[in-house]
Amino acid sequence: MFDAIQAARADAILGLMDAFRNDANPDKVNLTVGVYKDETGGTPVLKSVKVAEAKLLEGESSKGYLPIGGLGEFCDLTQDLYFGNGHEVVSSGRAATFQTPGGTGALRVAADFIHQNFPTASIWCSTPTWPNHPKVFTAAGVNVEHYPYFAADSHGVNIEGMLDAIKAAPVGDVICLHACCHNPTGADPSAEQWGQIADAVYARGLLPFLDFAYLGFGDGIDSDRSALIEFARPGAELLVASSYSKNFGLYRERVGALTVVTADAASAKTVASQVKATIRTNYSNPPSHGASIVREILVDQVLRQQWDGELSEMRERINGMRKLFTQTMAERLPDRDFSFIERQRGMFSYSGLTADQVDTLRQKFSIYIVRDGRINVAGINPGNVGPLCDAMSSVLGAG
Template sequence: MLENLKPISKDAILGIMALFRDDNNDEKIDLSVGVYQNQEGVTPVLSSVKKAESQLIEDQKTKSYVSIAGNSIFNSSIQNLIFGKDHDAIQSGRVSTIQTPGGSGGLCIAAHLILRSNRKTKVWLSNPSWPNHYPLLKLAGLSLEQYPYYNYQNHSIDFISLLSAVEKMNQGDLILLHGCCHNPSGSDFSMEQWKELGYLLKKKKVIPFIDLAYLGLGDGIDKDAFGVRFMAEILPELIVVSSCSKNFGLYRERVGAVSVVSENKDIADLTLANISNLARGIYSMPPDHGAAIVGHILTNQDLHDLWEAEVKQIRDRLNSIRALFVKKMKENNASQDFSFIGSEKGMFSFLGIDKDQIIRLREEFHIYMVESGRVNLAGVNEINVDRVTKSIIKVL
């Protein structure tokens, strides 16, 4: 049987990680992997997480299953965090949420819900998008298309082309949007663009499918959630997949959720039954530990305040390192203008350099990034920023 399997091409990011691991140079720098790193190059455990975890371990009396839908405190808390507890969609019972094994688990459940609802529909992905969006959704069986998103020449959203693409979408199609901190470009919609896009989706009866993996890391919780909240306000249906990997630092705990906004409470109840049924058939029960931590933080005011302060520290560091990167490139007389990096959000950006230049950075300067040109700016700090920027200038 197994001899019939076909070879699988290596994951690009995992391949770069392996090269980095095998590099014995003490000054090597990793700008490829998609995790947050602090000034010391560590992906830290947040203090709020440590406190919540210790309290939960002290009080925990069983390791029995929780439920197919996951941790109920987590589910209600994450709903309130994303939509705002006073949002009409919450108050009217239009939102159905289940806990999932990470954001990827949420994407899987959402994909199967879409297929169960309408097998003929298309899902449109931004060009570019998170590299795993396409294989994950394709493996589930969805029909996928692309819409233009990023203009590589002027380093900004190609909003006019995006709107033109939406005009050509069919009723019932879904458009996958990044809620904030677009991965890989770092280029986000303005509030005005969210509104214009939302009204066009309403006119075309196209359903937003929003991946919210970086809530809080762009402009803060409320501003980062603006697009989701606005869409839920004006549209009858919406799918939101969220992750707690980045904003809670719970990468290995696999904490995520899928939240579906329906037209009314009756359909929301029907939706909840269906996404729970899908979860039962795919992984049965989600892991509780990370979700319990998040639920405890979000329902304890002191821990909630501490967590928000820690998220602000992460956000401030990302914004300050962007500003410092731009400053250093200018001071060192870079032949290209890199000011666009200062206006982007989150961890990622496209430097606008080609594959040969990226290979030179790796082989000559021991600086690693994926060959698409995406760079994780969280890998830059005050200690290595001079070497990073000067090395980039040398390959331009």
């Protein structure tokens, strides 16, 4: 039977990583992957995570299964972290949170839940979006539609196009929104635009689904949660997928959460029973280690402060590199405006390079960028920014 199976299409980013690994140029630069890099190009374990792990090793007394919805305390702490302490959505009991294997697990559980409970609903994704969004939703059997998002000329959000699409979407559909640090463009709506988007989404009777993979990576936790707070209006329903991969550096531990906000506490209980049924037939119950680390850090004042500091350090390094890259490009190509890189937020930006220019950068300069022009800003450091900007200006100057 297996002989008839055709090979799946290779993942473009993973293919580039292989090519990078095999590239003998000592000055090669990798701006493809979706993980945070420090100044030395490494992705170290956070110090607060190390301390929490030592405590866990000492104190863990059982390897018994977790409940289907995961560690209760982790779920409560997730609600406080994302909505802020004392938010009505949490205190009223109308939010139900489930620990999931990463943010991707949350997306998949939500998609299964949508497919089972709203079988005719489509999920609308931004153009462009994280390529796994449509793949995960389609794999769950949900139809995917696309709304305009990025305005290439301004390097910002095409708010008119987005609002028009929202106003025309079928009532009862779901709209997937990047809560902050849009991947792949780095372009986020302003606070005022988020207000307009939430007005339009609720006026049209759509269910907002906020994908929150980068809390703390934009301008800080308080500021980054503002889109979510905008949507958490009295009585409003929404879905939130949270990931702890980036902000706790727990990529391989697979820590995330799905939060369903319903109109009232009774409805939250009913919906929770359906989400649990979905999880039970998927992976049964989540893994413990990563969520226990997050719990350990968020309940301990000292560890939490340490983590806050480490998160700020990551964020400030990325935003510092955005500034340095913009300044260096301004020196190399004074006629070209790269200030949008400094304005954008999160780990990624659309550089504006064409696929041909990306190929030239790789072939001539061993600089690796995804072919749609997305760069991982966290891959830039004071040591490689000069050669990177030299190469980019050479390619852009020639173009």
